[in-house]
Amino acid sequence: xxxxxxxxxxxxxxxxxxxxxxxxxxxxxxxxxxxxxxxxxxxxxxxxxxxxxxxxxxxxxxxxxxxxxxxxxxxxxxxxxxxxxxxxxxxxxxxxxxxxxxxxxxxxxxxxxxxxxxxxxxxxxxxxxxxxxxxxxxxxxxxxxxxxxxxxxxxxxx
Numbered sequence: 001x002x003x004x005x006x007x008x009x010x011x012x013x014x015x016x017x018x019x020x021x022x023x024x025x026x027x028x029x030x031x032x033x034x035x036x037x038x039x040x041x042x043x044x045x046x047x048x049x050x051x052x053x054x055x056x057x058x059x060x061x062x063x064x065x066x067x068x069x070x071x072x073x074x075x076x077x078x079x080x081x082x083x084x085x086x087x088x089x090x091x092x093x094x095x096x097x098x099x100x101x102x103x104x105x106x107x108x109x110x111x112x113x114x115x116x117x118x119x120x121x122x123x124x125x126x127x128x129x130x131x132x133x134x135x136x137x138x139x140x141x142x143x144x145x146x147x148x149x150x151x152x153x154x155x156x157x158x
Contacts, residue, residue: 023100051081095121096120099118102114111138
């Protein structure tokens, strides 16, 4: 199932003949948007089962605050396994992957102005099949975001 999702989430970039989305260096220095956990009963399990954190670059923070996502906005979904952190707590275990959304209204017009890719651990391997099938893999689900969400599910809480 993981490969099917990865294959569907990477549409368009490589196929369009353009440079792929770059790995977002130092994204953990960006603004922390939110964190959460998905259990085994969640609809997105087993792919997204575990602990996640979402980060936004300054342009994406502007989008969260205004609802108008400028080109250059980048959002990172950092996914980890869940690990016991004590008798009554869980925390991040091993990193599984990061999903990256990049706003470029011209380049990614077919997917609502957003490009998607994934980097899989432990080697930060690019999920090329996602970039070849971005519209079906990621774009179709993100198009179902909350009204006014412009393909973004998360919200920034001040």
